[in-house]
Amino acid sequence: MRKLFVLGAAAMMTLPSVLSADTAPRDVAFADDGSVAESLTGVAGDPTAGLENATSRGIGNCVACHVAEGWKDAAFPGNVGPALTGIANVYDESQLRGILVNSKKTFEGTVMPSFYNLDDIIRPGDAYTGKAATSPDVTILTAQQIEDLIALLLTFDEPLPE
Template sequence: MKQVWICLAATALFGSQTAIGAEIAPADVKFQDMTIEQSLTGVAGNPEEGAKILASRSLGNCLACHAVTPLAKEQFHGDVGPALDGVADRWSATELRAIVVNAKHVFTKETVMPAFYSLDVGVRVREDLVGKTILTAQQVEDVVAYLQTLKETN
């Protein structure tokens, strides 16, 4: 019984900590058509961190579905989605943010691309992800910062 209470107290503490700060909670993210104008954190994204998140299987795992030439050495990539080379020429930063937060708002509801900053990640959600987003708000900003570096003219 004692252990249960310690566990509950820890959950309450952790829960309140995540609410602190200027971060926009997943349910409060505002889409304007196909864009999210406002940074989720107010802190500029770090493209180097973003590249790591794209390649990480436990985080973005973007390479499972997308080819990205500068990251080709990192991991064998899939081709379920389009290559992300030159993606910054096709989409603005605010559109890229919307795609990463919840691709269903930009493509179709049936898209296989996961919603990375939404509590509504779909029916086949892994049990350990229930009630959590796949990426944190800052990780989304980092990924968007990296995507902005992917120009054809590079």
């Protein structure tokens, strides 16, 4: 009886992690247009965390290439990529998810990184060692960081510039 109780308790403790398991990068289902309809986590994104990811040079670093009204106070925004002001009026949630997961599925030949992809990419080596990376199955962003960025970008619903 005691073994049954212990097994039941262990199962109950692991149930939340099974129910909230992230979609693995190689299991992401893309539509023909490059969009990804299903959430990667099943958990709503947090736009505040998304802003931290977008403006942090050590995480998403979106500001290195994009300007946006949503981070107008960020230091040294880039202009390599398109402006993201009003992006929510151009792309829906599934399209934004697809672009962030693997931008090459939507924009062939783009220089934008694929943030949640493990295939067909060049991996940097271990920092400052001159050696290959020891853990090649690590994405640039986590599934939750992708969902947080989507939540942020969906707040960028300013009128598009004419």
